[in-house]
Amino acid sequence: MVKNILLKIGYDGTNFHGFQYQENLRNIESEVKKAIHKVTNENNRIIAAGRTDAGVHAYAQYVNFLTATNINPRAFKFHIEPYLPDDIISLESKEVDLGFHARFSAKSKTYQYVIFRDKIMHPIHRNYMEQITYPLDLDKLQKGLDILKGEHDFKAFMRIDKDLEINTIRSIEDAYFIENESRLEIYFKANSFLHNQVRIMSGALIELARGKLSLDDFRNFFDSKNTKKANPALSASGLYLWSIDYE
Incomplete structure (x- = not known):
């Protein structure tokens, strides 16, 4: 059964070239996607609430992704954390409706x-x-x-x-x-x-x-x-x- 997972992360943006994927440049999207893949063994597409620029930090950034794994949604934050670099932290995770979109659902x-x-x-x-x-x-x-x-x-x-x-x-x-x-x-x-x-x-x-x-x-x-x-x-x-x- 496919689940939609909402993941809350925080990061120190100092050594990143922004959130969005950029080939050959360190970015937050790639690091988070790699960590999720390590846990799910799926090619998960992640959707972010927003795209911060190079050097910008986040106390609370959100991404959502679909997965067919049986992992408890609230446990994802613990499973993902070991695969993240030390300037990104996994703070919370939970299941949301399949129609939820981290960007467009934000008020x-x-x-x-x-x-x-x-x-x-x-x-x-x-x-x-x-x-x-x-x-x-x-x-x-x-x-x-x-x-x-x-x-x-x-x-x-x-x-x-x-x-x-x-x-x-x-x-x-x-x-x-x-x-x-x-x-x-x-x-x-x-x-x-x-x-x-x-x-x-x-x-x-x-x-x-x-x-x-x-x-x-x-x-x-x-x-x-x-x-x-x-x-x-x-x-x-x-x-x-x-x-x-x-x-």
């Missing part, structure tokens, strides 16, 4: 961006945070986050691909920040995001908070006549796929 995704604000950052943190030491007006940062909430055309906040024509309308369900000692953690929740959108939104918010942009400048990114791109895109090191909601 929302939350990304976290982490900024280290002290002048001296220990080198052990360099692959996991963006260091920004400028004085920041956090009230302006919050006002920028409030502007981002809701449905907008985010074409000014995406990486440009001349060969790609897509709908750039997105809806931000929630956007907020938390101060955690020397860290500034910014969170964005939406059904989906454009390529590099979170890193560019984070960069534009920092420009706003340090006084390089006014609130009117920030609002103008959503003006239908605007041709100016938001920038910069902050580094991948500070970005985390934080959570995915299916209900």
Whole structure:
């Protein structure tokens, strides 16, 4: 009997060229697929909730796959774990409906961006945070986050691909920040995001908070006549796929 297994994983993206398969480049998809094959001895196709870029981390990423094995669905996480490299962890597994799709069944995704604000950052943190030491007006940062909430055309906040024509309308369900000692953690929740959108939104918010942009400048990114791109895109090191909601 065929079962549809939903597997929750986490990973340190530092030494990966992103989630998606790329020939001759280390990627998370290949590592996970190899580990599942070791357990099932099947050529399982895996479907991911999303594709993180090179250097991006995940506290919670989900993949689903079909299998005819008799392994208890909740035990897959234990069987798969020994075959994963030490920068990927298998966290949970369970059976879901055959029609479940890790990407299209997701109701929302939350990304976290982490900024280290002290002048001296220990080198052990360099692959996991963006260091920004400028004085920041956090009230302006919050006002920028409030502007981002809701449905907008985010074409000014995406990486440009001349060969790609897509709908750039997105809806931000929630956007907020938390101060955690020397860290500034910014969170964005939406059904989906454009390529590099979170890193560019984070960069534009920092420009706003340090006084390089006014609130009117920030609002103008959503003006239908605007041709100016938001920038910069902050580094991948500070970005985390934080959570995915299916209900």
